[in-house]
Amino acid sequence: MTPSVQPVVECRGVAKQFYAYTHRTTSLQEAALRLLRRRPLHVRQASFQVTDLTLTVAKGESVALVGANGSGKSTALRLMAGIYAPTSGDVVSRGRVVAVIELGATFHTDLAGRENVELYLAALGLSRSAIAERLPDVLTFADLGDFIEEPLKYYSSGMRARLAFAAAVCADPDVLLLDEVLAVGDARFRERCLERLRSFHARGGTLVVVSHDTDLLRALCSRAFWLDGGRVVASGTPDDVIQAYLGAEGAHN
Amino acid sequence: MLTDIWKHRELLRRLVWRNIAVRYQRSVLGLFWALLNPLLAIALLVGVFGFIVRIQVASYWAFLLSGYFVWVYVVHTLTACATVLSEHASMVKGLKFPTELLVIGQALSRLLEFCVELLLVVGALVLFRHHGLPSSLILLPLLVAAQLLLVVGLALPAAALAVFFRDVQHGLPVALTMAGYLSPVYYPITMVPAGALILYRLNPIARLLELYHVTLYDGKWPPIGDVAVVLIFALLVAGLGGLAFRKLRPTLPEVI
Numbered sequence: 001m002t003p004s005v006q007p008v009v010e011c012r013g014v015a016k017q018f019y020a021y022t023h024r025t026t027s028l029q030e031a032a033l034r035l036l037r038r039r040p041l042h043v044r045q046a047s048f049q050v051t052d053l054t055l056t057v058a059k060g061e062s063v064a065l066v067g068a069n070g071s072g073k074s075t076a077l078r079l080m081a082g083i084y085a086p087t088s089g090d091v092v093s094r095g096r097v098v099a100v101i102e103l104g105a106t107f108h109t110d111l112a113g114r115e116n117v118e119l120y121l122a123a124l125g126l127s128r129s130a131i132a133e134r135l136p137d138v139l140t141f142a143d144l145g146d147f148i149e150e151p152l153k154y155y156s157s158g159m160r161a162r163l164a165f166a167a168a169v170c171a172d173p174d175v176l177l178l179d180e181v182l183a184v185g186d187a188r189f190r191e192r193c194l195e196r197l198r199s200f201h202a203r204g205g206t207l208v209v210v211s212h213d214t215d216l217l218r219a220l221c222s223r224a225f226w227l228d229g230g231r232v233v234a235s236g237t238p239d240d241v242i243q244a245y246l247g248a249e250g251a252h253n
Numbered sequence: 254m255l256t257d258i259w260k261h262r263e264l265l266r267r268l269v270w271r272n273i274a275v276r277y278q279r280s281v282l283g284l285f286w287a288l289l290n291p292l293l294a295i296a297l298l299v300g301v302f303g304f305i306v307r308i309q310v311a312s313y314w315a316f317l318l319s320g321y322f323v324w325v326y327v328v329h330t331l332t333a334c335a336t337v338l339s340e341h342a343s344m345v346k347g348l349k350f351p352t353e354l355l356v357i358g359q360a361l362s363r364l365l366e367f368c369v370e371l372l373l374v375v376g377a378l379v380l381f382r383h384h385g386l387p388s389s390l391i392l393l394p395l396l397v398a399a400q401l402l403l404v405v406g407l408a409l410p411a412a413a414l415a416v417f418f419r420d421v422q423h424g425l426p427v428a429l430t431m432a433g434y435l436s437p438v439y440y441p442i443t444m445v446p447a448g449a450l451i452l453y454r455l456n457p458i459a460r461l462l463e464l465y466h467v468t469l470y471d472g473k474w475p476p477i478g479d480v481a482v483v484l485i486f487a488l489l490v491a492g493l494g495g496l497a498f499r500k501l502r503p504t505l506p507e508v509i
Contacts, residue, residue, distance in 0.1 A: 018507070027420045078506070082349040085503040099347065107344040110275055119271065122264035123350040131263065 008175050008206050009057040009080050009097070014089035016053075016075055016230070019044035049075050050230030053089070057175075062207040064221035064238055066214070066245050072230035073210040077101060077177045080208065095174025098124060100164055100181045109153040113144060116152055117167045124171055134170050141196065142166035143189075158184045169196055175206045182216060194219065214242045254495055257351045264350065268358030273365065291322065291370040295377060310441060312470075315382045317439065319469035320462040322370040324438045327404055327458060328429045330363045334408035335415040335422045342509045352505060353498050356412045360405045368397070378469055387472030395480065396464055402487035403457055406494030413501040416509050437462050457486040 023043040025031045034041055050072040057063050065073045078084040079091050081099035108116055117138050121131045139148055142163045152160070161184040168176060176197075182190050197220060201207055211217055217224065217238050224241035226234040234241050258265065277283050298321065299314045310316050337355050338345060345352055371393065379386055415421035436459045437445070445453055453459045460483050467475040 026418060028418055028424070029420070031418075083346070083506050097349075099349075101347045107341060107347075108271075110278075111271065115271070119264070119267055120348070122261070122267050123344065123348050125260055125350070126263065128263050128266075 006059050006094075007056040007092075008059045008094045009055075009208070010090070010092040011053050011055050011076070011079065012090045012092075014050065014053040014079055014086045014091055016050040016072075016079060016084060017087040018049045050079070052231055053079070053227075055225055055232055055235070057206060057208060059174075059206055060201070060204045061223060062201050062221045063209070064217040064224040064241075065208065065210045065227055066212075066217065066224060066242060067227035068249065071227040073227055074101065074179055075230065076227065077179055077208065077210060080175075081177055093175060096124070096172070097175040097177065098168050098171050098173035099177035099179070100168045101177070101179045110151055112151055113142075113148045113155065113159075113163050114139065117142075117163065120167050121171055126171065134172065138163075138166045138170040141170060141192070158186060158189075161185055162189055165193060169193075169200060173205065175208070176200065177208045177210075179210045180212070182211070183213065214246070217242065254351075254353070254499060258354065258357070261351055261354055265354050265358055265361070268354060269362045269365070272358060272362035276362075287366050287369050288373075291373050294321075295373060299377070312382055315378055316441060316466065316470045318374045318377060319466050320438050322367060322374060323400060323462060323465055324433055324436065324458075325370075326363060326367045326400065328426075328433070330360050330404050331408055331411055331429060332426055333359045333363070334412040335425050338412050338416050338505065339509060345509050346506045352502060353409060353495070356408050356498075357405055360401060360408055364397070364401055367400075371397070374469065378472075382470075383472045387468075389468040389472055389474045392464075392468050392474070392480065395484070396461065396468065399483050399487040400461060402491040403461065406487070406490030406492070409494040409498035410501075413498050413505065416505055417501075432458070437466070441466065457483065457490060460486070 019042075025034055025041040031041055049070075053072070053076055065076060067073050075084065077099055078101065079086055080093060081097050081101070082091070082093065083099070083101075108119065111119070114135070117135065118131055121134060121138075126134070142148070142165075144159060144163065147155070147159065155163070161181060165178075165181050165185070168178075182193050185193065194216075197207065201220075207220070209217060209220060221238045224235065224238040225232050226241050226245045234244050273284075277286055280286060282289065295318060298317055302308065302314045302317060303312075307313075334356050337359050338352065341355055344350075344355075375390060375393075411421060411425065415425075433439075436456060437453070442450075442453060442459070442463050460479070464475050464479060464483060467473055
């Protein structure tokens, strides 16, 4: 598969500033008191999570993001998905971008698994007929049997992950952003996920994967970025980048 | 904002039905509660104010019913919207979609319940007070629309602020109880001293209640100018509320 030139995700000098609060006003009474005493509502220090993130992902590419905890990988995914607005810089994405972050399609614990999937697909902007069309595929892939009609609160974390992944991959995305999704499933499901991701990729789908599972990244991705302090410190083939990253981690320890 | 909502109309439709399903699931009587609840409330109000507490307003029960459920709608919707975003925290954090739909979905699902209540009230008034159908009832859809716009306009900023300040959740019920006594819910606006009347005129909900009183309790046509003022007010509140929500929306996934 040779990736075409057109970028589907483009981050140009993206910065996302978060703050570490030493004091945070969370009640109106406190807010009134602090205003009276002429004290600031929030006392905060800038803690940059992502600074100057510049990367482009071409259509049909499969890209890995590696880095230590807190290096900004998940934040980068949220920026690409449009969930976070960048403090500065531009994020441009084309087509339907679907991110599986946190619990993905599983958010309402009182509703059945199937109803959660339907709600999720609707939230992605799918029409009624499109939802009806995709649903069987999701249910087959998640393979939860009769459990799909049970409320989500009775699901194990592995079952939730299966449902979330199935819903996202069957939503027919142009770009799929995955954040440590395959870590919780069992071996058989993992194998089926990999297979599905390969066929998604073969059909021209674009993939961005965040994981600490370096074998998975090597198997799946053709390019890798190493993030540190919200900055791309290295990019290249997964083998080279992962080796460099693991080497640095080892030296650190 | 409106095109965004239109694009996600399927989500809105599902949210509305979901809200209703969740409210009545695991109950033996199910949807029948939507009918039983207002019927019991009406029976109680008619019983207490028709036979026990005598208030110097002709058929006080009819007066009370004309505005009571409108106010209940305002209170229930605003209180529910104060928690709706935090109840859907993982959805707000993990998905890009117009989060205002969660608020609008609440307002719409409760509006369906309100419509059932309104029909029961109209039935009671037609049977026991007017003994006929006053033509002013044609105005009701317009009043319901104004009510929805007003409440959505107030609920949107309330919902977003509740994410930043938890005390919106605590303060809102108290504020609403007070507002209920300061609006003509339990007494006609004619009882309000002339000096305070100007303050009442500033409260769009009070104006809306007044319109309901005229159309339902009096069975008369309100001055068309008053209807226009309330509609314009409602559109303004909805627009400003929507803008305020839009302003706060990008930070919601970070704070929630």
